[in-house]
Amino acid sequence: MKMDEFKVIENIIRITDDMDIPDDVVISNGDDCFGFNFSGTLITTTDTMVDGIHFLVEKFSPYDIGVKSALSNISDISAMGGIPLYALVSLIIPPFFELEFILDVYKGMKDVFSKYNIYIGGGNISRGRDFTITLMLIGKVEGKALTRSGAKPGDLIFVSGSIGDSSLGLEILLKKGKGPHLSEIESYLVSRHINPSPRVELAQSLVGVATSCIDISDGFIQDLEHILESSGVGAQVFLEKIPTSSEYSVYISREKTYNNLVEF
Amino acid sequence: MKMDEFKVIENIIRITDDMDIPDDVVISNGDDCFGFNFSGTLITTTDTMVDGIHFLVEKFSPYDIGVKSALSNISDISAMGGIPLYALVSLIIPPFFELEFILDVYKGMKDVFSKYNIYIGGGNISRGRDFTITLMLIGKVEGKALTRSGAKPGDLIFVSGSIGDSSLGLEILLKKGKGPHLSEIESYLVSRHINPSPRVELAQSLVGVATSCIDISDGFIQDLEHILESSGVGAQVFLEKIPTSSEYSVYISREKTYNNLVEF
Structure with missing residues (x-):
């Protein structure tokens, strides 16, 4: 150096x-x-x-x-x-x-x-x-730590925030970089990648309440799988119930239209 | 991978x-x-x-x-x-x-x-x-941790083991590698580099006894300087009193002779 x-x-x-x-x-x-x-x-x-x-x-x-x-x-x-x-x-x-x-x-x-x-x-x-x-x-x-292995049949699955923003943000970052040339929606999604929100207080309040917990870093399905494997259980996921941001929906639908325009 | x-x-x-x-x-x-x-x-x-x-x-x-x-x-x-x-x-x-x-x-x-x-x-x-x-x-x-900053004027300086073996061992390793082609002395010095001896028990027995302590990783003089700076004191070192191994002495004198033979 x-x-x-x-x-x-x-x-x-x-x-x-x-x-x-x-x-x-x-x-x-x-x-x-x-x-x-x-x-x-x-x-x-x-x-x-x-x-x-x-x-x-x-x-x-x-x-x-x-x-x-x-x-x-x-x-x-x-x-x-x-x-x-x-x-x-x-x-x-x-x-x-x-x-x-x-x-x-x-x-x-x-x-x-x-x-x-x-x-x-x-x-x-x-x-x-x-x-x-x-x-x-x-x-x-303070209390019993939340682990990946405590999930039981019948448990409900909760997520905090909205899923998928960070992943789209990374895609935009790699394609276009960061800067004033990004649209408001793109900037939002990029910031969700760079500034993930650790749920420090929320998770603390779940000690003694939730049976298991994990942060999403590999993606919702992969990280859910980590819990399922550690706990020896299965899961039923209703995809339409997974919360997404309006920015996510707008970006996805625009990109889809754009991709269609390019393709045909 | x-x-x-x-x-x-x-x-x-x-x-x-x-x-x-x-x-x-x-x-x-x-x-x-x-x-x-x-x-x-x-x-x-x-x-x-x-x-x-x-x-x-x-x-x-x-x-x-x-x-x-x-x-x-x-x-x-x-x-x-x-x-x-x-x-x-x-x-x-x-x-x-x-x-x-x-x-x-x-x-x-x-x-x-x-x-x-x-x-x-x-x-x-x-x-x-x-x-x-x-x-x-x-x-x-258990007790008060030994730090770099506790040395006081009048303190004696102690080292454990022998100084310089590891440094020579690295030199040999880089020049000749490891293996049966090394002499017994060279093997010893190399092993002193690869297998440093952490003084776990010795140091524990010094808690409450020594005023400061450091492990030697950068070399005796440099690490002594870390103590001196942190403690705001000076030191008088009698070079001839620094313990060295017989392997160290033999290697140094042989290499010197060898270098002299090459040079002249």
């Missing part, structure tokens, strides 16, 4: 300097480990996003890359009815990457984490060919 | 199947998060090893890559006087990588983790160009 590792770390730490250090933290950023006092049930998750696979640096703004990777991890914690507490951030930075780019990614993550009162406890910087973010999130569960 | 992601995960889980699940674990492998009950001071660390940067797949055996990455992370926990408990394993796997290779890496990690009673709680698999291992280790500290 153009800049040295210590300069990157120094600049990154400056971005997170104004975060409040939670009372339970006993060893903060900059030591061999991050340390905190705790009593109860902890849950922890890790997720990796690789340039060229999970995003494209030329299509996403660096800030958006940070936002999306933070939100995806928060979603895993909330899928268990958990409250996210701490994050560790590992970056792989290719040679000749601009410091500004890395700091913008970091700002995106930090803004999301601040919103959810998540403290960045540390991390790691490595060199490598592909820009990569691996986040580890630590959270707590 | 040649194999699909779910097949890799299935095979990996089979490797770890015989690990005892600790009593405190409430959500094991295969859900959105890994969960456990805990009360006390937790410490957590993350470290990334990238092919071509931290190791070379053509010089290291896959098993050794797993061993080394596990041991390096354990060393960070022990540097704080901690007891390692749980690991999360994130792999980035390039296309056309052999399943056998990945499983051998995993076996290396698992054997080390088993030895230290560390339970692998989960992880993540992504695609990407460089084979990469990001480990997150969670441990506990």
Whole structure:
């Protein structure tokens, strides 16, 4: 990389300097480990996003890359009815990457984490060919965590929000990129891809109520299958009852018409 | 990759199947998060090893890559006087990588983790160009964690083991690779690089005794500097008192002679 590792770390730490250090933290950023006092049930998750696979640096703004990777991890914690507490951030930075780019990614993550009162406890910087973010999130569960394996015959299936927006958003992003040239509907769908909404409070309120829970990241049917497999049950899905946004419907019908026009 | 992601995960889980699940674990492998009950001071660390940067797949055996990455992370926990408990394993796997290779890496990690009673709680698999291992280790500290910032004027500096073996071992590995063509001394030095010795028990016994502590990964002088900077103190080092192994001395003197022969 153009800049040295210590300069990157120094600049990154400056971005997170104004975060409040939670009372339970006993060893903060900059030591061999991050340390905190705790009593109860902890849950922890890790997720990796690789340039060229999970995003494209030329299509996403660096800030958006940070936002999306933070939100995806928060979603895993909330899928268990958990409250996210701490994050560790590992970056792989290719040679000749601009410091500004890395700091913008970091700002995106930090803004999301601040919103959810998540403290960045540390991390790691490595060199490598592909820009990569691996986040580890630590959270707590008050009560019995929601798992994939609790579903029982007779249970009803609920989804929150509307299905399919994020997937269309990605399609638009890859085809057209982001920017003022997008229609209002396209911008909405793209923002639903970049800014997924982790259901932190909703899921917490389901602890002790729902029998199982999962966040949708692979798509509704695939993620439902994860629950069915883990729980050893089947499901009957009424496709017409799946909630979709009006933007989704409008975009799908327009694109269909357009595709028909092109085809014939 | 040649194999699909779910097949890799299935095979990996089979490797770890015989690990005892600790009593405190409430959500094991295969859900959105890994969960456990805990009360006390937790410490957590993350470290990334990238092919071509931290190791070379053509010089290291896959098993050794797993061993080394596990041991390096354990060393960070022990540097704080901690007891390692749980690991999360994130792999980035390039296309056309052999399943056998990945499983051998995993076996290396698992054997080390088993030895230290560390339970692998989960992880993540992504695609990407460089084979990469990001480990997150969670441990506990009984008492006040050893930090980098506690050193005071008048403190003595101690090191454990012998200094410099690992660095020479890496040099040999890069120059000659591993195998029966190495001399006994060279094999010893290489093994010191691949099998670093985390001082888990020693460091635990130093909690409440030492004022500061760090593991040596960048080299004795650089890591000492980390303590000095964090603690705001200086140090006087008697180079002749730094313990080195007899293998180190023999290798250094032979290589010197050899280099002299080549040069003149």
